[in-house]
Amino acid sequence: MSLRVLYFARLRERFGVAEESLDLDGARVADLLDTLRARGGAWAEELAPGRSFRVAVNQDLAGPDTPLGEGAEVAIFPPVTGG
Amino acid sequence: MIRVQTAPFDLGAEVDALRAGRLDVGAVASFVGYARDINDGSGVTAMTLEHYPGMTEKALATLVDEANARWTLIDVTVIHRVGRLLPGDPIVLVAVASRHRGDAFAACEYLMDALKTRAPFWKKEETPDGERWVDARDSDEDAAARWRTP
Numbered sequence: 001m002s003l004r005v006l007y008f009a010r011l012r013e014r015f016g017v018a019e020e021s022l023d024l025d026g027a028r029v030a031d032l033l034d035t036l037r038a039r040g041g042a043w044a045e046e047l048a049p050g051r052s053f054r055v056a057v058n059q060d061l062a063g064p065d066t067p068l069g070e071g072a073e074v075a076i077f078p079p080v081t082g083g
Numbered sequence: 084m085i086r087v088q089t090a091p092f093d094l095g096a097e098v099d100a101l102r103a104g105r106l107d108v109g110a111v112a113s114f115v116g117y118a119r120d121i122n123d124g125s126g127v128t129a130m131t132l133e134h135y136p137g138m139t140e141k142a143l144a145t146l147v148d149e150a151n152a153r154w155t156l157i158d159v160t161v162i163h164r165v166g167r168l169l170p171g172d173p174i175v176l177v178a179v180a181s182r183h184r185g186d187a188f189a190a191c192e193y194l195m196d197a198l199k200t201r202a203p204f205w206k207k208e209e210t211p212d213g214e215r216w217v218d219a220r221d222s223d224e225d226a227a228a229r230w231r232t233p
Binding site for chain 2: 006009052083
């Protein structure tokens with residue numbers, strides 16, 4: 001399925017990309033994370049299990065088992081620091 | 084009322100607007116967060132706030148809905164600034180109007196604790212040693228967790 005993936009803050013800078021379109025072979029957030037980690041380098045490092053980051057699907061905070069639908073907007077970002 | 088903006092805000096004007104025409108308001112509790120000139124032991128000369136347009140407004144609306152479900156409130160204002168801010172600049176305002184103070188105090192604190200952990204904003208500080216992203220604090224997670232019902 002095709003996804004729109006957004007990156008914010010420190011992760012956007014580390015990955016050197018703010019937004020991309022991606023064709024995913026999988027149906028859950030965990031599948032997307034596996035695909036991104038397989039790119040190696042900063043991707044494997046920042047998204048390694050145990051690292052602190054958040055995922056939102058269609059602008060709601062999500063977990064590894066959250067399902068992804070065709071055309072979903074997925075965002076990956078560091079823990080928030082507003083306020 | 085929820086606003087994400089670069090412009091500053093005025094607490095008095097916002098509280099007046101929150102109360103306008105509402106003579107059933109017996110209490111307004113407000114919180115204003117300001118940019119500091121020191122963090123983690125080093126000087127901060129400026130900061131830039133980034134957010135996730137779309138999700139930010141959605142997340143803040145959800146928090147206000149939760150506060151309305153939990154306490155008896157008359158109206159709520161949440162304003163969060165984005166862009167570059169200097170020490171002393173106001174960053175965030177939460178103001179809650181209710182009939183009695185208990186609901187206003189509790190909802191105001193709840194909204195700030197929830198905003199700190201669930202609204203997609205990120206701070207990048209400028210220091211004499213260069214720029215650095217602010218790390219999330221465990222104490223903020225702990226503060227938000229206090230409100231979870233067992």
